[in-house]
Amino acid sequence: MKISNDILTLVPYVPGKPIDETKREFNLTEVVKLASNENALGPSPKVLEAIQAAALEIHRYPDPACYDVISALSQLSGHSRASIVCGNGSNELIDLFIRVFAQPGDRVLVSENSFVAYPICAQAAHVQVEWIPSKSDLSFDVEAALKKIASATQNKIRLLFVANPNNPTGQYVSAADFQRILEAAQAHPDLLVVADEAYVEFVRAQDYPDGFALIKKYKNLVVIRTMAKAYGLAGLRFGYAVADPEIIQYIHRVRNPFNVNNIVQAAVIAGLEDLDYMRQSQECVWQGLDYFYKELSRLGLTYIPSQANFVLFDTKRNAEKVSYELLRRGVILRPLKGYNLPQFLRMSVGQAHENQVAIRALEEVLKLIPEQGA
Numbered sequence: 001m002k003i004s005n006d007i008l009t010l011v012p013y014v015p016g017k018p019i020d021e022t023k024r025e026f027n028l029t030e031v032v033k034l035a036s037n038e039n040a041l042g043p044s045p046k047v048l049e050a051i052q053a054a055a056l057e058i059h060r061y062p063d064p065a066c067y068d069v070i071s072a073l074s075q076l077s078g079h080s081r082a083s084i085v086c087g088n089g090s091n092e093l094i095d096l097f098i099r100v101f102a103q104p105g106d107r108v109l110v111s112e113n114s115f116v117a118y119p120i121c122a123q124a125a126h127v128q129v130e131w132i133p134s135k136s137d138l139s140f141d142v143e144a145a146l147k148k149i150a151s152a153t154q155n156k157i158r159l160l161f162v163a164n165p166n167n168p169t170g171q172y173v174s175a176a177d178f179q180r181i182l183e184a185a186q187a188h189p190d191l192l193v194v195a196d197e198a199y200v201e202f203v204r205a206q207d208y209p210d211g212f213a214l215i216k217k218y219k220n221l222v223v224i225r226t227m228a229k230a231y232g233l234a235g236l237r238f239g240y241a242v243a244d245p246e247i248i249q250y251i252h253r254v255r256n257p258f259n260v261n262n263i264v265q266a267a268v269i270a271g272l273e274d275l276d277y278m279r280q281s282q283e284c285v286w287q288g289l290d291y292f293y294k295e296l297s298r299l300g301l302t303y304i305p306s307q308a309n310f311v312l313f314d315t316k317r318n319a320e321k322v323s324y325e326l327l328r329r330g331v332i333l334r335p336l337k338g339y340n341l342p343q344f345l346r347m348s349v350g351q352a353h354e355n356q357v358a359i360r361a362l363e364e365v366l367k368l369i370p371e372q373g374a
Ligand SMILES: *Cc1c(COP(=O)(O)O)cnc(C)c1O
Pocket: 037, 088, 089, 090, 091, 092, 115, 163, 166, 167, 196, 198, 225, 226, 227, 228, 229, 234, 237, 238, 239
């Protein structure tokens, strides 16, 4: 075997710890998982119904064109069918965009403290990552990004990924700032700007950019969305990308023909129609975030206000230790080892009682572990 250095040194994605594994390891019967930004409501009943009906057709291959799904997404986005491609989770689309638009030796531009799928997929494709340093408050540094964009053609930068809102910080890039990025990128015909809007449904900020509208003006803008979060379909794997048809056609060329199975296609259509579920998801997250803000302040911890369905907070302690003690108490949060944020934990919003269990456990653990370097 001849394995390339990129594959040998690839550090795989570390998912949130599964509930069953935690129960086994710590001999627990009740576990609250607030580690993967999943929807706390459970699945939509309408989606479950659609899945049951679709199950009768699983001996057939799925529709490779995702015809009905793309019709629904065309309505939702205001873009033509040719402007849309579906993926097995938005993760597959991130992977495809890098493989299709960058070659070994090319670069992708990624902010520090952003989603780890971008550098992982890049490395797997033998594409280098050019990092945009983040600001001291961990937010996206627009000035630093503009500097990197200015040299995009010279440095073979083919894609810029902007997770907006960002995971794991919950911060966002404003409409004005995003417009500056898009304007700057226009000078570089071989550069695509990818807005990853995985948490768009939870945004409360008034000056958040309208990605779908901006595509009409900026032909090099790609918007990627997922149904894993607000629509509660994380386990089914579905995401989609919207962009100029010329861009989208290249993704269609390379994607697997049956990348979205027929159960998922049925679930997506039902999910997009279930507006009640969406409203409940949003309410649950907004109330949960406000509860977390209040409680974290009471515990003397600082947090980053979030536009997503999780909050990143500073434990002021070794977060690995805090996380371990929380696990022993049946609460799974997400330490951010790969991110150089050794004191931070990310906590997804759960149902009200889950949020309370998490805060109670956290309060206990904070008393147990002394603060570091005050
Ligand atoms: C959760 C998340 C996704 C969703 O990935 P899927 O593959 O659709 O589950 C995409 N981007 C970001 C930034 C995320 O946090």
